[in-house]
Amino acid sequence: MIELKGITRRFGKTVAVDGIDLTIETGEVCVLVGSSGCGKSTTLRMINRLLPRSSGEILVDGEDVNDIDPQALRLNMGYVIQSTGxxxxxxxxxxxGLVPDLLxxxxxxxxxxxxELLTLLGLDPETDAARFPHQLSGGQAQRVGVARALAGDPNILLMDEPFGALDAITRELLQQEMLRIQKQLNKTTVFVTHDIDEALRLATRIAVMDQGQIIQxxxxxxxxxxxxxxxxxxxxxxxxxGLKLLALRTVGEVMERHPEPRRPASDTTGLNEADSLRVALSxxxxxxxxxxxxxSKAGSEVGIVKREQLLQVRP
Ligand SMILES: Nc1ncnc2c1ncn2[C@@H]1O[C@H](COP(=O)(O)OP(=O)(O)OP(=O)(O)O)[C@@H](O)[C@H]1O
Ligand SMILES: [Mg+2]
Structure with missing residues (x-):
């Protein structure tokens, strides 16, 4: 779907992006992760041509983005940034409604x-639609930013540290929302972050960058x-x-399932199938x-998880 071939971008003597090759499949979430200044934003902004590249090729569905009218290109690529814009x-x-208006x-x-989008992002069409950005919390503004990027139903979403400015709890909430929305809409997404936990959580595949190159x-x-x-x-x-590895798996994947649901003992703490193994260990x-x-959701006991199963997750 998106192919970067030998992409380089220089700013004077600085080589911000240094000959990277990267293929992003249709429907996947590719997360670019790396420390400040490694070239993540520059890479993203060459995809929608906010920045021209110095050399190399960027193809979207086989077509070079330089051969596509920039306006048309950007209408097909939702773009979300940290400061919401x-x-x-x-x-x-x-x-x-900006993009639908342009369309x-x-x-x-x-x-x-x-x-529809306000509802999808957990906002209230009745009360929130008529508000102005300064009347929103950071988390709400970020949701509106994502809604705006989705409005024209683009095939591609480019997200540059969209949740970077939020507190840890709001951030985790929006990550969950993003996973839910992604399941529903299946947009090809390039997501930039410097937070490795966010990358591990959201990515289909991660591209680790350092000094303008992709390391892994x-x-x-x-x-x-x-x-x-x-x-x-x-x-x-x-x-x-080890805990991060546990966080990638769910209880449902390793549990021993009972042949029939049972009534749980009255005062037990129970896990849900969707809980991560990290939550289970904790x-x-x-x-x-x-x-x-x-x-189960209905409260019956459908299986058990044993500590040994958690400790065997690495091999
Ligand atoms: N417009 C510009 N003019 C000159 N140098 C630039 C420009 N934009 C970026 N750079 C340089 O290119 C390099 C990569 O910058 P980039 O913004 O892509 O990094 P980043 O990985 O997004 O970092 P951060 O996590 O801090 O956002 C940096 O050395 C930066 O100083
Ligand atoms: Mg950046």
Whole structure:
């Protein structure tokens, strides 16, 4: 879907991006991760031609982006940035409706689309549509930024540290929302962050960048299991990589399922199938037990998870 071939960008003597090759498949979330100044934003902005490249090729569905009219190109690529870039003197509805407006959608369809997106992003069409950006919290403004990027139903989403300015709890909430929306819409996404946990959580594949180059490009699990260099190992953090590996798997994947659902003992702490193994281990440590029941949404016990199963996740 998106192919970068030998892409380089220089600013004077600085080589911001240094001959990178990267293929992003249709529907995947590719996360560019790396420390400040390694060339993540520059890479993203060459994809939608906000920046011209110095050399190399960028193909979208086989077509070089330089052969596509920049306006048309950007209408097909939603772009979300940390500072949201919302127009301060426009209402939320008008901000979200920007691209549908440019696409000359009839007013009714535009309004429907705005309401649909507000709802999708957990905002309230009744109260939030008429607000101005300064009347929103950081998290709400960020949601509006994502809604605006989705409004014209682009095939591609480019997101540059969209949740970077938010507190940890709001950030995690928006990451969950993003995973949910991604399941529903399946947009080809290039997501930039310097937060490795965010990368591990959201990515289909991660491209680790350092000094304008891609050091490793693989699935979160593969990168955790086999970091390509000491640089990647440090980025992952040696202290808790076992926990990070546990965080990638869910209880549902390893639990021993009962042949029939049972009634749980009255005072047990239970896990859900969707909980990560990291959550399961934490619960076992907290409860000081070696196994925990897994409960269904309806509250019946559908299986158990044992501590040994968690400790065997690496091989
Ligand atoms: N317009 C510009 N003029 C000159 N140098 C630039 C320009 N934009 C970026 N650079 C340089 O290119 C390099 C890569 O910058 P880039 O913004 O892509 O980094 P980044 O990985 O997005 O960093 P951060 O995590 O801090 O956002 C840096 O050395 C930066 O100083
Ligand atoms: Mg940047």
């Amino acid at each position: 919302l127009f301060p003197h426009w209402t939320v509805a008008r901000n979200i 000359k959608w009839p007013a009714r369809r535009r309004e429907q689309r705005v309401n 490009h693989d699935t979160p699990e593969a990168i955790l299991r086999q970091p390509a260099s000491a640089f990647v190992e440090n980025l992952l953090g040696r202290g808790d990589r 619960a076992m440590v907290w409860e000081n037990v070696t196994q925990l029941p897994v409960l």
